[in-house]
Amino acid sequence: MTAQILDGKATAAAIKSELSVRVAALKERGIVPGLGTVLVGDDPGSRWYVNGKHKDCAEVGIASIQRELPATASQQDVEDVVRELNADPACTGYIVQLPLPKGLDQNPVLELMDPDKDADGLHPTSLGRLALGIQGPLPCTPLGIVELLRRHGVEINGAEVVVLGRGVTVGRSIGLLLTRKSENATVTLCHTGTRDLAYHLRKADIVIAAAGVPHLVKPEDVKPGAAVLDVGVSRSEGKIVGDVHPGVAEVAGWISPNPGGVGPMTRAMLLNNIVEAAERRAGI
Numbered sequence: 001m002t003a004q005i006l007d008g009k010a011t012a013a014a015i016k017s018e019l020s021v022r023v024a025a026l027k028e029r030g031i032v033p034g035l036g037t038v039l040v041g042d043d044p045g046s047r048w049y050v051n052g053k054h055k056d057c058a059e060v061g062i063a064s065i066q067r068e069l070p071a072t073a074s075q076q077d078v079e080d081v082v083r084e085l086n087a088d089p090a091c092t093g094y095i096v097q098l099p100l101p102k103g104l105d106q107n108p109v110l111e112l113m114d115p116d117k118d119a120d121g122l123h124p125t126s127l128g129r130l131a132l133g134i135q136g137p138l139p140c141t142p143l144g145i146v147e148l149l150r151r152h153g154v155e156i157n158g159a160e161v162v163v164l165g166r167g168v169t170v171g172r173s174i175g176l177l178l179t180r181k182s183e184n185a186t187v188t189l190c191h192t193g194t195r196d197l198a199y200h201l202r203k204a205d206i207v208i209a210a211a212g213v214p215h216l217v218k219p220e221d222v223k224p225g226a227a228v229l230d231v232g233v234s235r236s237e238g239k240i241v242g243d244v245h246p247g248v249a250e251v252a253g254w255i256s257p258n259p260g261g262v263g264p265m266t267r268a269m270l271l272n273n274i275v276e277a278a279e280r281r282a283g284i
């Protein structure tokens with residue numbers, strides 16, 4: 001078997017073109033949605049991601065508000081920028097690029113954000129709303145994964161899903177999303193404390209690998225025909241090495257490339273959250 005490709009790049013392009021139409025409709029009502037970003041420090045990966053977010057904004061007609069602070073910024077400096085964006089009427093929503101440099105505490109920063117401006121769906125209120133089934137912004141990577149599966153016709157309803165990694169941007173929240181009645185999956189979250197990872201992987205219809213461990217998911221541990229999403233980012237000689245061994249493509253039914261799979265979907269879902277926030281405020 002050779003897996004079908006869950007093409008995140010093409011799917012994100014289709015979503016962006018749908019969002020451009022919605023942005024144009026907002027502009028006809030005099031509303032220009034704006035995305036703010038807060039980048040602290042000089043990590044090249046984080047800078048690349050933030051630049052990508054603003055490039056996407058330009059493509060669909062969303063205004064960009066960029067705030068940068070040096071790696072030497074204090075907790076107070078970062079929190080001042082957050083307060084400024086909370087008060088900025090041009091900013092529909094914003095993100096603080098994670099991780100923050102060492103020495104800064106991300107949780108007080110996230111808590112200080114106006115939950116109504118949380119574009120990432122990572123504010124405690126947004127995660128609480130998700131747990132309670134109240135409408136609000138959803139975390140971008142989990143939302144991107146669900147959308148990627150849906151648009152490729154992968155059955156989520158009733159599926160056994162195994163998630164690897166308990167990080168805040170993916171593993172912690174994706175179970176909340178996939179176990180809603182509308183998705184209806186059964187989710188197992190595996191992490192470094194999991195005793196027998198292969199046991200869990202072998203019964204999964206859908207594997208979401210977000211552990212950041214190169215080639216953690218081996219072909220012999222994947223159920224034939226499963227959908228495998230590779231969210232892991234490790235780097236070797238300048239190249240991305242995912243959590244999924246290349247041999248998995250011979251066993252799986254669907255596989256997301258990395259790069260070109262979940263990453264572009266994360267970016268598209270951020271734009272989606274901004275457009276939805278602007279529409280909500282306009283009563284659309």
Ligand SMILES: Nc1nc2c(c(=O)[nH]1)N[C@@H](CN(C=O)c1ccc(C(=O)N[C@@H](CCC(=O)O)C(=O)O)cc1)CN2
Binds near residue numbers: 048
């Ligand atoms: N505040 C946030 N911080 C972080 C998030 C997040 O959702 N919110 N997620 C990641 C980084 N991230 C977005 O911020 C992100 C990661 C990867 C991609 C992407 O398109 N990757 C490309 C490959 C890029 C490369 O070559 O390095 C791909 O997969 O094709 C977009 C966004 C952590 N921080």
